Amino acid sequence: MNVIEEAIRNNCKVLPGEVLKIDHFLNHMIDVSLLSKGCDEFYKAFADKGVTKILTVESSGIGVACLAAVQFGCPVLYAKKLFGKNSDDELYSASCYSYTKGVEYNISVAAKYLTSDDRVLIIDDFLAGGNALKALIALCNKADATVVGCGTVVEKAYQGGGDSVRAMGIPVVSLAKIASMSPEEGVKFC
Amino acid sequence: MNVIEEAIRNNCKVLPGEVLKIDHFLNHMIDVSLLSKGCDEFYKAFADKGVTKILTVESSGIGVACLAAVQFGCPVLYAKKLFGKNSDDELYSASCYSYTKGVEYNISVAAKYLTSDDRVLIIDDFLAGGNALKALIALCNKADATVVGCGTVVEKAYQGGGDSVRAMGIPVVSLAKIASMSPEEGVKFC
Secondary structure: OOOOHHHHHOOOOOOOEEEOOOOOOOOEEOHHHHHHHHHHHHHHHHHHHHOEEEEEEEEOOOHHHHHHHHHHHHOOOEEEOOOOOOOOEEEEEEEEEEOOOOOOEEEEEHHHHHOOOOOEEEEEEEEOOOOOHHHHHHHHHHOHHHEEEEEEEEHEEEEHHHHHHHOOOOOOEEEEEEEEEEEOEEEEEE | HHHHHHHHHOOOEEEEOOOOEEOOOOOOEEHHHHHHHHHHHHHHHHHHHOOOOOEEEEEOHHHHHHHHHHOOOOEEEEEEEOOOOOOOEEEEEEEEEEEEOOOOEEEEEEHOOOOOEEEEEEEEEEEEOHHHHHHHHHHHHHOHHHHHEEEEEEEEHHHOHHHHHHHOOOEEEEEEEEEEEEEEOOOEEO
């Protein structure tokens, strides 16, 4: 059991609808020291892949993406749900369905910040059905950028999103992999 | 001229309506190395103030707050605009008017994460009229937490928000202080 799994086991609440609430270190309070330790795993896995950019999506991925970027020594690019009305940038966009919120939305990046020279590590907080990761991969494909891999803090492995990304030939490293969870029985790790 | 002012001068666009677009290191791409250098100023100013928590608001403040928190060795708490429908937490809320978006909205934190034991450094990306900072200060007052100071990346000094917070007896450190700006003349620093 690693530090992230331990932090989940010690303090997390499983809400009805298979929602795992990780407010004490990830989705409201951000435990920078704990997550930086977690990011060591991303660095071990992808340090030799020539990562030029970390790509995430606002807003809950931004913290962990920045902490990972400190180790990789590269910038973070975060996809936005809304671009300002004053934006005149050429955009790459992809559609994404949010399982927890039950809505479909678009995410976009400015084309000038994601190019065919980029070797991208995609970082996000949660991986369930894999829709957010696949939308971020779609943005990279539109830019002709290379996706070297994905790193997520929590993977709900039983929902299959991680394995469907792995089946695309893209390595996925998750700091905590959940085999099952329920309000009654809590969280069981893989 | 410091590193942040230099980065603004070299690459920023002033849009109509006094909107400063800082997409290349702050509000879309996050230049982790540059912002970490900037955060040194926050650390110099507040290192001896016993900071226990950095408070910011989603989403564009999260990156710089996390990078500052690495130096202070404390967690980040980010106020949210929407709490999940499953939330059963007691909340502190404050109202905030967004100058750039032209809307009034509420921001909230879970009461259990902000207490009278906390010594809070408030961090945000932009400071203009000061509404976001004042809403974050209001959250701290509701929690009876001590605000040791505020740090912002860019202060539009001519809008007076920074000075109105300073007049409350709260020190404000801004990495770039703008005296005036326009699409025609660009940015002038204090």
